Amino acid sequence: MALDIINPATKKTYKTIQVSILDDVNNAVERAKVAFKEWSEKSHEERSAALHNVANAIEKAGPELAEIVTAEQGKPLFLAQFEVGGAVGWxxxxxxxxxxxxVLEDSAERRVEVHRMPVGVVASITPWNWPLxxxxxxxxxxxxxGNSVVIKPSSLTPINTLRLVDIINEHTVPNLVQAVIGEREVGEPLVSHPDVKKVVFTGSTPVGKHIASLVAGDLxxxxxxxxxxxxxxxxxxxxIDKIAEKIFMTSFVNMGQTCACLKRLYVHRSKYEALCDALVKIAAAxxxxxxxxxxxxxxxxxxVNQYEKVKAMITDARESGAEVIAADLPSGLDGYFIAPTIIxxxxxxxxxxxxxxxxxxLPVIPYDDLNDVMSKAIHEEFALGGSVWGEPCAELDWVVDQLDSGTVWVNNHAEVLPHVPFGGNKSSxxxxxxxxEGLLENTVRKVINRAK
Structure with a gap:
C-alpha cells in the first residue's frame, strides 16, 4: 500500500512510499539478527570508530537531511539544521x-567484575516531532x-529515517539498522517479535503503556x-528582562511540539502583567x-489531527473566559499554521x-501563594520536567525540592544534553x-566472580 507523506506547510504530497507488511517486519528482524552477530563480535574500538564515521557522514549529508526534515515535519530550516547538528554531536x-x-572487589578471597553485554535486536519506535x-x-x-536495531519511524515523517538508515549501514555492517513503515499493524508485531530483546519508544503515555503490556510476557x-x-x-x-526570551523559547521551541516543552506557566501576580506583555511581544515578532x-x-x-486538537483547546479557552492573544497569520498560507498564542x-x-x-x-496563570500554586503545578499523572524561575533564594530552593519531575530546571527548561540522564517519573x-545510564539500558549485566 502506498503512503503519501504530506508537507504540513503546503498540505501537498512531499513523497510517496510503500507501507510495510508483516513479512517485511519478520525479514527485517531476521536480517538484524544476522547483523547483530557480526557487529557484536567487533571490538569496542571498532564500534567506536565506525560510529565516528557515521557522525561524519551525517554531517556531510546535513543539507540534504535538514531539507527533508523541514519538508516532512514543517520546522523552519534553521531548526532542522540544528537538529542535524544535534544528531552529529550525539x-x-x-x-x-x-x-x-x-571491579566490585579484588581481595585475597575473590575478584568480582561486572561486564556489560549487548541484548541483541532492539526495536525502536519514534515520533514525528524531532524525527532525526x-x-x-x-x-x-x-x-x-553492540546491538542491532529495527526502527519504525512515525508514518508522518519517515523519509529522513530511511536516509539515516542508509548512512549507518554504509559505515558499519550491512543491515545493522533496518526500517519498517506503518502504524499499529507494523508496530505491534515488531515489539512482540520473539527475537526482539529490547524496545525503546518515545511518544504518548497510552501507547507506551500498551507497548509495555505487549512486552511484559517476554520480560x-x-x-x-x-x-x-x-x-x-x-x-x-x-x-522579567532576563527570563522572558528564554521562557518563550522553551515553551514554543519546535512550535511547542516537544515532550519537554514548558506547557503551563505560573507567575507571581506582581510580575504577571509584565511577563505576559513581554511574551506577547516576542510572539508577535x-x-x-x-x-x-x-x-x-x-x-x-x-x-491535521494535532492542528485540530490545538485549535479546539484555544477555542475552549476563549469560550471559558480566558484572554487569547495571537498575532494574525500572514495572508496566503495554506498549511497547518497556528500563530504562537498566549492565554x-x-x-x-x-x-x-x-x-x-x-x-x-501557552497558558499563563497568576498566583499569590506559592504553597497553593505548588499543589497545582505538581501533576497527578505526569512528571517529565518542571522549572522554577527567579533569583537565588530560599523559595527557589524549596520549589526545586518540591517538584517531582524527572528533570527540574532552574532558570531554564527543555534543555537536554547527551551526558545527562533524561527520563520521566510517574506516567511520563x-x-x-x-x-x-542510557547506554547501560541497552545492555545486560554479567557478573564474573573468581575465587582465589
Whole structure:
C-alpha cells in the first residue's frame, strides 16, 4: 500500500512510499539478527570508530537531511539544521562512551567484575516531532553497546529515517539498522517479535503503556519516554528582562511540539502583567510561514489531527473566559499554521491547562501563594520536567525540592544534553536515555566472580 507523506506547510504530497507488511517486519528482524552477530563480535574500538564515521557522514549529508526534515515535519530550516547538528554531536558522544568492566572487589578471597553485554535486536519506535534527533537517541547507544536495531519511524515523517538508515549501514555492517513503515499493524508485531530483546519508544503515555503490556510476557527490556505537562513557576523576585526570551523559547521551541516543552506557566501576580506583555511581544515578532523560506522563524503544526486538537483547546479557552492573544497569520498560507498564542487568566480546569497541548499555545496563570500554586503545578499523572524561575533564594530552593519531575530546571527548561540522564517519573516514562545510564539500558549485566 502506498503512503503519501504530506508537507504540513503546503498540505501537498512531499513523497510517496510503500507501507510495510508483516513479512517485511519478520525479514527485517531476521536480517538484524544476522547483523547483530557480526557487529557484536567487533571490538569496542571498532564500534567506536565506525560510529565516528557515521557522525561524519551525517554531517556531510546535513543539507540534504535538514531539507527533508523541514519538508516532512514543517520546522523552519534553521531548526532542522540544528537538529542535524544535534544528531552529529550525539553520535560522536555515544561513539566515545566506554563500556569497561567494573571491579566490585579484588581481595585475597575473590575478584568480582561486572561486564556489560549487548541484548541483541532492539526495536525502536519514534515520533514525528524531532524525527532525526530521536532516531539518533534510540539508535546510537544501542549500536555502541553492540546491538542491532529495527526502527519504525512515525508514518508522518519517515523519509529522513530511511536516509539515516542508509548512512549507518554504509559505515558499519550491512543491515545493522533496518526500517519498517506503518502504524499499529507494523508496530505491534515488531515489539512482540520473539527475537526482539529490547524496545525503546518515545511518544504518548497510552501507547507506551500498551507497548509495555505487549512486552511484559517476554520480560523484554523496555525504555519509555512518554508525555508530560511540564509546569514552570516564576517567583516574585524574578527579573522579567532576563527570563522572558528564554521562557518563550522553551515553551514554543519546535512550535511547542516537544515532550519537554514548558506547557503551563505560573507567575507571581506582581510580575504577571509584565511577563505576559513581554511574551506577547516576542510572539508577535515571530515570522510564521513555510520553513524553507528565508527569514521564517515559526512553522506549522505537523499534522491535521494535532492542528485540530490545538485549535479546539484555544477555542475552549476563549469560550471559558480566558484572554487569547495571537498575532494574525500572514495572508496566503495554506498549511497547518497556528500563530504562537498566549492565554491569559485561564481557569485551571480547562483543557489547555490540564492536558498536554503539544502545540504553539501557552497558558499563563497568576498566583499569590506559592504553597497553593505548588499543589497545582505538581501533576497527578505526569512528571517529565518542571522549572522554577527567579533569583537565588530560599523559595527557589524549596520549589526545586518540591517538584517531582524527572528533570527540574532552574532558570531554564527543555534543555537536554547527551551526558545527562533524561527520563520521566510517574506516567511520563520508564527508564532513562542519554549518558552512561542510557547506554547501560541497552545492555545486560554479567557478573564474573573468581575465587582465589
Amino acid at each position: 553520535t560522536h558522544y555515544n561513539a566515545d562512551l566506554k563500556l569497561e568492566p567494573e 534527533m530521536i532516531a539518533i537517541w534510540h539508535i546510537m547507544p544501542a549500536l555502541r553497546a 523484554k527490556k523496555v525504555t519509555l519516554e512518554l508525555g508530560g505537562n511540564d509546569a514552570g513557576i516564576v517567583l516574585e523576585n524574578a527579573n 515571530q515570522v510564521v510561514g513555510n520553513g524553507m523560506q528565508e527569514g521564517v522563524t515559526f512553522g506549522p503544526v505537523q499534522n 491569559k487568566n485561564p481557569q485551571h480546569n480547562i483543557d489547555v491547562v490540564c492536558h498536554e497541548q503539544f502545540g504553539p499555545v 516514562g520508564l527508564g532513562v536515555e542519554f549518558g552512561m
